[in-house]
Amino acid sequence: MCLAIPGQIVEFESAAKHMATIDVSGVKRQVNVDLLRGSPLEVGDWVLIHVGFAMSKISEAQAQEQLQLLTMLGEAEGALEELEGYQFAEERSPHAQ
Amino acid sequence: MKYVDEFRDPKLIEKAAEEIRRLADPKRHYRIMEVCGGHTHSIYRFGLQDLLPENLELVHGPGCPVCVLPMGRVDDGLKLAQDPQIILTAFGDMMRVPGQMGTPLEMKAKGADIRMVYSPLDALKLAEKNPERQVVFFAIGFETTAPSTALTLKRAWQMGIPNFSVFCNHVTIVPAMRAILDSPDMRLDGFVGPGHVSTVIGCRPYEFVAREYGKPVVVSGFEPLDLLQSLVMLLRQLNEGRAAVENQYERVVPWDGNQAALAAMAEVFELRPFFEWRGLGFISQSALKLRPEYAPWDAEARFEVAGVRVTDPKAAQCGEVLKGVLKPPQCKLFGKECTPEKPVGALMVSSEGACAAYYNYVHRAELVSGD
Numbered sequence: 001m002c003l004a005i006p007g008q009i010v011e012f013e014s015a016a017k018h019m020a021t022i023d024v025s026g027v028k029r030q031v032n033v034d035l036l037r038g039s040p041l042e043v044g045d046w047v048l049i050h051v052g053f054a055m056s057k058i059s060e061a062q063a064q065e066q067l068q069l070l071t072m073l074g075e076a077e078g079a080l081e082e083l084e085g086y087q088f089a090e091e092r093s094p095h096a097q
Numbered sequence: 098m099k100y101v102d103e104f105r106d107p108k109l110i111e112k113a114a115e116e117i118r119r120l121a122d123p124k125r126h127y128r129i130m131e132v133c134g135g136h137t138h139s140i141y142r143f144g145l146q147d148l149l150p151e152n153l154e155l156v157h158g159p160g161c162p163v164c165v166l167p168m169g170r171v172d173d174g175l176k177l178a179q180d181p182q183i184i185l186t187a188f189g190d191m192m193r194v195p196g197q198m199g200t201p202l203e204m205k206a207k208g209a210d211i212r213m214v215y216s217p218l219d220a221l222k223l224a225e226k227n228p229e230r231q232v233v234f235f236a237i238g239f240e241t242t243a244p245s246t247a248l249t250l251k252r253a254w255q256m257g258i259p260n261f262s263v264f265c266n267h268v269t270i271v272p273a274m275r276a277i278l279d280s281p282d283m284r285l286d287g288f289v290g291p292g293h294v295s296t297v298i299g300c301r302p303y304e305f306v307a308r309e310y311g312k313p314v315v316v317s318g319f320e321p322l323d324l325l326q327s328l329v330m331l332l333r334q335l336n337e338g339r340a341a342v343e344n345q346y347e348r349v350v351p352w353d354g355n356q357a358a359l360a361a362m363a364e365v366f367e368l369r370p371f372f373e374w375r376g377l378g379f380i381s382q383s384a385l386k387l388r389p390e391y392a393p394w395d396a397e398a399r400f401e402v403a404g405v406r407v408t409d410p411k412a413a414q415c416g417e418v419l420k421g422v423l424k425p426p427q428c429k430l431f432g433k434e435c436t437p438e439k440p441v442g443a444l445m446v447s448s449e450g451a452c453a454a455y456y457n458y459v460h461r462a463e464l465v466s467g468d
Contacts, residue, residue: 003135004241032218034357034361035245035357035361036357037357038356048296050245051217051245052216052217052219052245053244055297058349062349065320069319072142072143075448082189082215083215085215086215086219087219087223088216088219
């Protein structure tokens with residue numbers, strides 16, 4: 001919960017940019033990106049994810065570092081399991097604007 | 098130093114460790130608390146204490162969300178789950194935390210509808226899919242997870258989902274640090290400040306530690322090198338007689354935090370007058386509750402929450418370990434009645450708990466080598 005999962009934005013769900021598809025080591029899932037409203041967010045950007053929400057924008061090098069750290073801490077498998085476990089995007093529900 | 102060859106840059110690690118040994122005044126005994134459980138995990142995993150001089154002691158802090166939750170709140174949640182209308186949802190870490198009634202996992206085996214989720218949004222989704230049931234999300238965590246719960250509640254409001262609610266157990270780290278500083282049996286020289294919590298709250302909230310208590314805080318990343326550099330920064334301040342908040346984790350932590358996350362939290366939550374922490378007792382204004390406007394989604398307003406108070410099992414010394422007064426193996430139950438397989442206290446459950454980290458990386462190795 002304390003350690004964040006790094007991922008790369010591959011697609012925004014809509015122009016409103018509430019949700020984005022994130023790629024983490026080949027696993028793709030949607031996460032919420034509303035907490036990054038303050039900074040411009042583009043496809044290709046890297047973010048740190050906590051419990052289904054992107055919390056900070058980071059560089060690619062930092063993302064690699066974080067992934068390696070998770071591996072060394074024995075948490076990488078758990079991180080991917082968490083990502084694969086996100087159920088909320090399986091069928092799209094209307095977003096409030 | 099058993100893990101040293103796995104470090105990304107062993108030379109830099111050795112250099113930082115050398116600098117620490119050079120800076121540590123042999124006439125002093127330094128006690129530095131790492132507040133965050135993620136740091137505790139990293140310290141044990143990489144055997145960092147072995148690289149430090151003997152007079153620099155790392156004290157493990159209370160920054161493990163499941164560890165600080167009093168047993169009574171676990172039982173309150175489990176009591177909710179006894180209502181056949183209710184589906185109780187919780188993060189994986191929470192599922193093995195024992196209350197007096199057992200763990201959520203054990204209650205689930207006995208027939209309660211308790212489900213593990215990876216995100217509060219999953220709990221909301223479950224409510225959408227089960228309109229005839231009540232879905233309660235057992236919310237835990239510091240400022241790393243509280244904004245996510247806040248945004249999920251905003252979404253429940255916007256979408257008008259009536260059968261979703263939150264049993265809020267979010268806590269805030271700063272009042273806990275103040276409680277530790279005020280504790281008479283605690284002598285600390287400085288803090289390694291939490292990493293990911295600080296991405297949300299920034300560095301300013303720690304300024305009182307320097308200003309009022311005259312102790313340095315260095316917000317740190319999780320890599321071995323990050324932690325060693327943070328210790329160098331702390332020792333430099335201590336040697337120069339300075340006390341300031343410094344940011345070693347600048348590459349991720351903005352000085353002012355994440356404004357969108359802070360705004361979402363402020364909109365949905367307010368401070369509770371007081372909240373009980375395991376080991377630290379009642380701390381005023383240290384936890385979050387839902388604002389009255391969100392009462393329809395507040396499990397404590399909607400359901401009868403028992404308000405169970407349970408004293409910790411007498412023999413377990415979780416409280417002393419949480420405050421940093423005892424090291425994990427000094428607890429009478431450590432490695433005997435209390436193991437990661439059968440935890441008595443929450444510190445043995447989570448990978449961020451000091452006891453689980455110590456058990457997995459130090460105790461197991463000692464068992465193998467026969468020390």
